[in-house]
Amino acid sequence: MLSEMFKQIGSGGYLEPPFHTDYGTNTTIGKNFYANYDAIFVDVGPITIGDNVMFGPRVGLYTAGHPLDAAIRNEQLEYGKAITIGDNVWFGGNVVVNPGVTIGSNVVIGSGSIVTHDIPDNVVAVGNPCRVLRELSQQDKDYWQAQKAAYEADR
Secondary structure, three states: OHHHHOOEEOOOOEEOOOEEEOOOOOEEEOOOOEEOOOEEEEOOOOEEEOOOOEEOOOOEEEOEEOOOOHHHHOOOOOEEOOEEEOOOOEEOOOOEEOOOOEEOOOOEEOOOOEEOOOEOOOEEEEEOOEEEEEEOOHHHHHHHHHHHHHHHHHO
């Protein structure tokens, strides 16, 4: 069903219901994708999601926009700007990504963030508006490798 809904979805893709999209056919998803409950993809413009991407609950990707001028907006004009998400990205719950945003690879976006501008590779970004908190480092990698080893030793 997902391969019929989306322009493309790689192997291992899964979306927890409910899920909402405008078209689906403007969305390309890489392999090993997971979206928790209540994801919303407003894909008036293209959405491209890389490999190994995870979304917490209620993540919204909104490519649609409307004119700032009320008279033109009242004519029902709508436009779409692409959203691009790299590989190995994790969004916490309730993240919103606005039209025209590119998010790099190896990125963590904190819960509740509103992403209004591009986010580079290899960072943790949080807030409203979302901003880079810090770069991911070898120390992060070492810490999580040690946590994994300790977990496996306790099993």
